Amino acid sequence: MAAAIETKGLTKDYRSPLKEPGLWGGVKSLFDRQYKDTRAVDGVSFQIEEGELVGFLGANGAGKTTTLKMLSGLLTPTAGSATALGHVPWKRESDFQRSISLVMGQRSQLWWEIPAYETFKLNQAIYGLSEADFREHLDELVELLDLGEHLSVPVKKLSLGQRMRAELAAALLHRPRLLLLDEPTIGLDVIMQKKVREFVKVYNKRYGATIMLTSHNMTDVVELCKRVIVIEKGRLLYDGPLDRLVERYADHKILRARFTTPVDPADLKILGAVIKYEDSTITLEVPRAQMAASAAALLRSYPVADLNVEEVAIDDIVRRLFTHG
Amino acid sequence: MKTYWVAYQIALQETLQRRSTLIMDRLGGFAVVVSLYSFWIALIGNKATFLGYTRAEMLTYVLALNILRSFVFTGRGWQLVGEISTGKISSYLVRPLSYQGYALALDLAQKTVHVAAAFFEVGLLALLVRGGLFLPSDPATWILFGVAVLLSSLLFFFLEFMVSSLAFWTSESGGPLFCFELFLQFAAGAFFPLDVLPLALRRALEATPFPYMVYFPVRIFLEKVSPVEALRILGMEALWLAAVYAAAMTVWRRGVRSYAAEGG
Numbered sequence: 001m002a003a004a005i006e007t008k009g010l011t012k013d014y015r016s017p018l019k020e021p022g023l024w025g026g027v028k029s030l031f032d033r034q035y036k037d038t039r040a041v042d043g044v045s046f047q048i049e050e051g052e053l054v055g056f057l058g059a060n061g062a063g064k065t066t067t068l069k070m071l072s073g074l075l076t077p078t079a080g081s082a083t084a085l086g087h088v089p090w091k092r093e094s095d096f097q098r099s100i101s102l103v104m105g106q107r108s109q110l111w112w113e114i115p116a117y118e119t120f121k122l123n124q125a126i127y128g129l130s131e132a133d134f135r136e137h138l139d140e141l142v143e144l145l146d147l148g149e150h151l152s153v154p155v156k157k158l159s160l161g162q163r164m165r166a167e168l169a170a171a172l173l174h175r176p177r178l179l180l181l182d183e184p185t186i187g188l189d190v191i192m193q194k195k196v197r198e199f200v201k202v203y204n205k206r207y208g209a210t211i212m213l214t215s216h217n218m219t220d221v222v223e224l225c226k227r228v229i230v231i232e233k234g235r236l237l238y239d240g241p242l243d244r245l246v247e248r249y250a251d252h253k254i255l256r257a258r259f260t261t262p263v264d265p266a267d268l269k270i271l272g273a274v275i276k277y278e279d280s281t282i283t284l285e286v287p288r289a290q291m292a293a294s295a296a297a298l299l300r301s302y303p304v305a306d307l308n309v310e311e312v313a314i315d316d317i318v319r320r321l322f323t324h325g
Numbered sequence: 326m327k328t329y330w331v332a333y334q335i336a337l338q339e340t341l342q343r344r345s346t347l348i349m350d351r352l353g354g355f356a357v358v359v360s361l362y363s364f365w366i367a368l369i370g371n372k373a374t375f376l377g378y379t380r381a382e383m384l385t386y387v388l389a390l391n392i393l394r395s396f397v398f399t400g401r402g403w404q405l406v407g408e409i410s411t412g413k414i415s416s417y418l419v420r421p422l423s424y425q426g427y428a429l430a431l432d433l434a435q436k437t438v439h440v441a442a443a444f445f446e447v448g449l450l451a452l453l454v455r456g457g458l459f460l461p462s463d464p465a466t467w468i469l470f471g472v473a474v475l476l477s478s479l480l481f482f483f484l485e486f487m488v489s490s491l492a493f494w495t496s497e498s499g500g501p502l503f504c505f506e507l508f509l510q511f512a513a514g515a516f517f518p519l520d521v522l523p524l525a526l527r528r529a530l531e532a533t534p535f536p537y538m539v540y541f542p543v544r545i546f547l548e549k550v551s552p553v554e555a556l557r558i559l560g561m562e563a564l565w566l567a568a569v570y571a572a573a574m575t576v577w578r579r580g581v582r583s584y585a586a587e588g589g
Contacts, residue, residue, distance in 0.1 A: 074418055074419060074585060092418070094421040100419070108416075111335060113339045121335070123420075125327045125331040
């Protein structure tokens with residue numbers, strides 16, 4: 001299978017004018033403007049195959065959105081190269097633009113005062129869809145996104161969840177082969193999040209579309225993506241299966257035990273790091289290698305009523321990645 | 326082409342949807358016309374002409390202003406400034422779409438509504454003053470005037486587009502746009518005929534594209550210029566339009582490039 005996206009050493013510096021405080025500073029900067037370069041993306045290389053659904057993770061300001069903007073052609077990189085669907089994105093060739101879509105959860109392309117349907121008609125014209133294709137695509141999107149009667153209501157009267165789904169429909173009407181989703185579930189309630197997630201999954205499966213998705217919501221990533229790319233301070237930190245991220249970065253597991261009679265948690269320190277002790281139940285963080293020994297010791301020396309061993313939750317791992325770098 | 330036609334229809338719908346904004350706009354414009362009218366009538370007093378304008382001509386100038394303001398000076402500059410500074414422009418830049426064509430279609434929709442309203446208002450005023458208007462009898466004058474106004478509105482569109490595009494570089498491009506539009510209306514003759522100004526200043530302004538937007542077209546309408554002179558004015562206007570178009574496109578392209586380089 002051909003690569004849908006390929007980047008090599010992709011780098012982006014932002015130039016921002018340095019502003020001195022005060023009126024005089026403003027006048028001075030008119031004539032002698034100083035700039036500061038900030039590296040937002042730093043030599044990132046990866047490859048995504050056609051039809052893959054990849055999670056793109058990183059803390060705020062890690063460079064996720066900047067990367068998506070380069071891949072959609074909005075930004076030109078400072079260095080490095082990228083191709084998407086065989087095109088150099090920032091050349092903004094019409095063929096390329098017809099095959100992609102960029103959805104930013106916090107930005108809207110819908111016309112505010114009039115029903116979403118009108119924006120769809122505009123996109124039909126922009127992307128040159130025949131009436132038959134338009135009908136077919138629209139009917140499917142309406143059904144998948146459960147849009148129904150919302151299409152005839154002015155956009156400003158829609159709830160955030162309804163609007164986000166209408167936004168997705170507008171972005172997918174031309175059936176892009178490459179979909180870049182930036183925080184598609186931001187601000188939505190749990191039920192809406194689930195709907196959007198299910199939709200993304202179906203869209204990926206049904207049309208074999210390549211999807212790259214950023215999200216702060218770990219549930220999105222866990223439910224949708226087998227593969228994740230993690231960046232931190234613009235650098236690629238991890239690229240691989242989600243499961244392996246767990247093995248690689250979670251060097252410990254969680255051991256939880258309930259006792260029949262209270263024990264002194266201080267005595268349990270030698271078995272692992274005590275996270276919590278409450279209602280005669282202890283939660284310990286135990287290094288992987290030491291797990292069997294700790295569990296055995298616990299069973300041997302304490303009145304254990306119940307015991308279980310768990311993997312660390314993914315969001316904990318990612319949080320750890322972001323805080324420790 | 327279909328894209329722009331659909332965009333025009335949608336924008337028309339939206340303009341009509343925002344009835345209260347539309348009504349406010351019209352009331353504001355109408356107030357300007359009425360005050361200009363009263364002002365000139367007071368100045369003319371019992372004189373037969375004032376600054377070379379008869380009463381009927383001055384009244385026509387003022388009423389024509391209302392229509393020209395609606396056709397020439399209704400732009401979307403503020404929207405472009407807003408779309409650039411909020412980053413909404415991105416959603417156009419990733420779609421296979423010419424932003425100028427799109428903006429022009431939206432602009433035309435707004436003009437359609439405003440011109441219709443302006444004709445209604447002018448009709449009302451004309452009834453109130455019971456005729457007393459100067460209407461050229463030569464159909465050629467109407468044609469020349471029509472062409473002039475068409476060019477004017479394109480000239481304004483690209484001038485405004487150019488100034489609004491400065492938002493790509495500065496976060497405060499609302500300021501320049503505001504100053505520019507105020508100066509433009511003055512220099513175009515949208516507050517008073519430029520004959521009011523000292524000759525030197527008038528000559529200086531005539532060397533800019535601004536008087537081609539209101540002053541010259543109205544002079545053509547009032548048959549204050551010979552047909553040959555009218556054709557020369559149209560020629561100059563076309564040259565200005567070409568120059569402003571080229572400049573606006575250059576600024577826009579550079580703006581988009583800088584937006585792509587610096588991020589939005």
